Amino acid sequence: MTTFGERLTAATATRGPLCVGIDPHPGLLDAWDLPRTVAGLERFAMTAVEALGPEVAVIKPQSAFFEAFGSAGVAVLEKVLAGCREAGALVLLDAKRGDIGSTMAAYAAAYLTDDSPLAADALTVSPYLGFGSLRPALDAAAVSGRGLFVLALTSNPEGPELQHAVAGERSVAQTIADHAAAENAGASPLGSVGLVVGATIGRTGVDLSAVNGPLLAPGIGAQGATAADLRTVFGDDLSAVLPTTSREVLGAGPDVAALRAAARKSVDQVQAALG
Numbered sequence: 001m002t003t004f005g006e007r008l009t010a011a012t013a014t015r016g017p018l019c020v021g022i023d024p025h026p027g028l029l030d031a032w033d034l035p036r037t038v039a040g041l042e043r044f045a046m047t048a049v050e051a052l053g054p055e056v057a058v059i060k061p062q063s064a065f066f067e068a069f070g071s072a073g074v075a076v077l078e079k080v081l082a083g084c085r086e087a088g089a090l091v092l093l094d095a096k097r098g099d100i101g102s103t104m105a106a107y108a109a110a111y112l113t114d115d116s117p118l119a120a121d122a123l124t125v126s127p128y129l130g131f132g133s134l135r136p137a138l139d140a141a142a143v144s145g146r147g148l149f150v151l152a153l154t155s156n157p158e159g160p161e162l163q164h165a166v167a168g169e170r171s172v173a174q175t176i177a178d179h180a181a182a183e184n185a186g187a188s189p190l191g192s193v194g195l196v197v198g199a200t201i202g203r204t205g206v207d208l209s210a211v212n213g214p215l216l217a218p219g220i221g222a223q224g225a226t227a228a229d230l231r232t233v234f235g236d237d238l239s240a241v242l243p244t245t246s247r248e249v250l251g252a253g254p255d256v257a258a259l260r261a262a263a264r265k266s267v268d269q270v271q272a273a274l275g
């Protein structure tokens with residue numbers, strides 16, 4: 001069994017270090033001249049899969065926009081997950097799950113086990129019920145060769161109030177980074193427990209050097225960060241950075257060739273910034 005860290009390393013080496021999000025915002029459906037219905041959602045999402053699936057290393061569907069349409073929207077999400085897989089892209093489901101351990105076990109069954117229709121290569125999770133509450137997801141991911149991205153320093157302006165707070169001698173974010181490092185210890189070339197660290201946040205003040213896992217960097221484009229900001233945020237830890245952007249690329253649609261061109265432009269920009 002290959003690990004998520006191994007598959008991610010291979011995918012970014014081949015396709016470049018970029019994740020593109022599928023975020024079917026109502027305004028984007030309008031811009032693509034699609035109805036704000038399940039049919040519009042499906043057309044939007046599957047066009048994005050057709051354009052980006054053969055092109056980028058990782059695709060990140062944002063679960064919220066699918067859940068907003070109820071069970072029919074979740075059925076579209078299932079098609080997106082299968083379509084990304086068929087096209088050769090890794091799929092990171094952005095659902096930011098986090099709960100008490102016994103409920104976390106149910107989330108792990110939903111997203112991190114082979115026979116689930118919602119299984120993804122990796123899942124975003126929230127550690128704010130305590131990192132240890134993620135244990136069922138950590139164990140399920142390890143057993144099935146999947147990955148997790150743990151929220152550490154999020155891209156939104158409200159994040160620092162909680163994430164920079166000092167508890168004991170370390171900031172909350174540093175504690176999360178240290179837990180991830182412990183999970184990834186000894187993994188090569190990269191562990192499968194990543195962190196989310198926003199490209200918008202400036203200098204992190206957090207030592208990420210021991211994490212040994214992928215660092216997902218949202219915030220480029222619509223949230224105001226640029227590829228050039230990655231160097232400021234990550235300093236010497238650029239090698240494991242996986243920038244992710246959604247609206248910046250999706251805004252180029254609905255034309256498939258235009259979406260691909262936008263993704264390629266973003267890959268070139270982040271490759272230049274990461275060196």
Ligand SMILES: O=c1ccn([C@@H]2O[C@H](COP(=O)(O)O)[C@@H](O)[C@H]2O)c(=O)[nH]1
Pocket residue numbers: 021023062094153154155156196198218219220221222223244245246247248
């Ligand atoms: O800290 C975080 C964690 C997750 N996100 C998600 O990434 C995308 C960003 O979309 P853009 O259109 O590129 O702004 C979205 O799905 C967020 O939920 C984040 O932005 N920041």
